[in-house]
Amino acid sequence: MTATGERHAVVVGGSLAGMLTARVLSAHARVTVVERDRLDDAAGSGPRPGIPQARHTHVFVEGGQLALESLLPGILGELSARGALPVGMPYDLVQHQSGRWYERFAASTRFLSCTRGLLDTVVRERVLAEGGVDLLAGTGVTGLVGDAERVRGVRVRKRGAADDPYEIEADLVVDASGRTSRVPTWLGEIGGEAPDEETIDTGQGYATQLYRLRPGAEDPGYHCLYFLPDTEQPLTGVVVRVEDGLWVASLSGPRGSEPPTDPAGFLDYASQYPHPYLREWLSTMEPVGPVHSNRSTANIRRYYERPGRRPAGLLVVGDALCAFNPIYGQGMTVAAQQVVALRRVLGAGSGVAGGARGGAASGGRLLGRGGRRTRDVQRALAGVAETAWAISAGADRALPGVESTGPGPNALDRLTGRYLRRVAAIVPGDPGAGRHYRSVLALTAPPARLFHPRIALPALFRAPRATPGEPPLVVEGWPGGEG
Numbered sequence: 001m002t003a004t005g006e007r008h009a010v011v012v013g014g015s016l017a018g019m020l021t022a023r024v025l026s027a028h029a030r031v032t033v034v035e036r037d038r039l040d041d042a043a044g045s046g047p048r049p050g051i052p053q054a055r056h057t058h059v060f061v062e063g064g065q066l067a068l069e070s071l072l073p074g075i076l077g078e079l080s081a082r083g084a085l086p087v088g089m090p091y092d093l094v095q096h097q098s099g100r101w102y103e104r105f106a107a108s109t110r111f112l113s114c115t116r117g118l119l120d121t122v123v124r125e126r127v128l129a130e131g132g133v134d135l136l137a138g139t140g141v142t143g144l145v146g147d148a149e150r151v152r153g154v155r156v157r158k159r160g161a162a163d164d165p166y167e168i169e170a171d172l173v174v175d176a177s178g179r180t181s182r183v184p185t186w187l188g189e190i191g192g193e194a195p196d197e198e199t200i201d202t203g204q205g206y207a208t209q210l211y212r213l214r215p216g217a218e219d220p221g222y223h224c225l226y227f228l229p230d231t232e233q234p235l236t237g238v239v240v241r242v243e244d245g246l247w248v249a250s251l252s253g254p255r256g257s258e259p260p261t262d263p264a265g266f267l268d269y270a271s272q273y274p275h276p277y278l279r280e281w282l283s284t285m286e287p288v289g290p291v292h293s294n295r296s297t298a299n300i301r302r303y304y305e306r307p308g309r310r311p312a313g314l315l316v317v318g319d320a321l322c323a324f325n326p327i328y329g330q331g332m333t334v335a336a337q338q339v340v341a342l343r344r345v346l347g348a349g350s351g352v353a354g355g356a357r358g359g360a361a362s363g364g365r366l367l368g369r370g371g372r373r374t375r376d377v378q379r380a381l382a383g384v385a386e387t388a389w390a391i392s393a394g395a396d397r398a399l400p401g402v403e404s405t406g407p408g409p410n411a412l413d414r415l416t417g418r419y420l421r422r423v424a425a426i427v428p429g430d431p432g433a434g435r436h437y438r439s440v441l442a443l444t445a446p447p448a449r450l451f452h453p454r455i456a457l458p459a460l461f462r463a464p465r466a467t468p469g470e471p472p473l474v475v476e477g478w479p480g481g482e483g
């Protein structure tokens, strides 16, 4: 509690999950977000050390946009006003999978495209403007305060300062410090128990180059060029338009096929994709800055909801709870959906979105002593990650060369894998099946939707329809219409 008797929550990490969590908790308590990075230069909008992945393509699928908008009404409009772009799938894409180019049918879902820096900046500015949240930037959390029964705060140290660490008291601590979270270790230091952890690592390596079109160059006629991996070729490639006339090109491959990070090597790597168009097009564009790489891409799940000697007053959200292989584009969406679930279990309902402290009574029960067990809340947050985990962990478990601490694929996984390969073959030429398929990937529908008759019947009983033989660069009505 604060000196004024108000309840106090500390959030560790001021990135997407942390700021959204702070927004929801601010309906119940005074909130302090402790962020290790300094966020003062250039308003913190540029790439920063704490989120190295921000230099790489970050698509925000529909399920995440719906969650974000419900937490911060009007934010999608703010993002659009600052250059974020809705990309209609499949209409705005030139997309290749399993030897086939997708037909550019009318869009059934849209992902939001912008740099990760823009998304984080707009979210952070908005959360701080709503009030009730203090940001303590340039300060790292170095441990928990409390015991195996209850967490009572955090130990922090200001970056670059000679000062000793100090403690911040809190009724609730939320770990939103990302996939490298140290909370499992910190729990041991206060007599608690680390959670079971499962890792499934394909060794996926990313290399990313920013580009812009050269002066006078013709617009390519789409917003995104996308190569998906398949059983014949393991490489993923995304080149997507973002704000300020920039394009982000992220090339990636699993262990043994990782892309190099020198400019010439990057272009050579592009020629390994199943069609020469990728390299040809990249060669026409002007690179902006160096090539950046990232190898922290394992699926990691920490089972805090399972029984164990874990204190009350501690929650874990976002990548710190469950991180995914990024080629599936799910992490930010799951983080935002978890925060919506947190709001629900705290009982704030729309009172939070409206800025009122309407849910204080039930939130107070969670935050106060003798309140609802934090494990129940943790279980609700973990439940949100199930679909995304089934998609990415399920697919990666079966890949050659994967390093996994969990069980390998069973007979059902192998059968599902065979079925999904048939689905992938029909979707490029079938708008109805594609609509259902994309709704699962956009995390707006459960995986069971993949067995909807509109997908299952053509996948199991019909030959795939004909699709374009060459990249469909030109499509009627683009931009501005949908075929």
Ligand SMILES: Cc1cc2nc3c(=O)[nH]c(=O)nc-3n(C[C@H](O)[C@H](O)[C@H](O)COP(=O)(O)OP(=O)(O)OC[C@H]3O[C@@H](n4cnc5c(N)ncnc54)[C@H](O)[C@@H]3O)c2cc1C
Pocket (backbone or CB within 6 Å): 012, 013, 014, 015, 016, 017, 018, 034, 035, 036, 037, 049, 050, 051, 053, 056, 057, 058, 059, 060, 061, 139, 140, 141, 142, 176, 177, 178, 179, 206, 294, 296, 297, 317, 318, 319, 320, 326, 329, 330, 331, 332, 333, 335
């Ligand atoms: C290469 C790559 C590409 C990706 N592409 C996509 C994509 O296309 N779509 C998508 O949805 N997701 C994507 N992701 C996943 C996405 O980046 C994460 O899911 C998302 O950032 C999770 O947000 P978070 O707030 O939980 O953690 P993070 O964004 O990782 O933030 C953690 C924060 O905690 C801070 N911190 C860490 N330790 C401490 C400490 N001790 N004290 C104080 N602060 C601390 C860090 O500085 C940072 O600000 C990608 C990931 C990678 C690696």
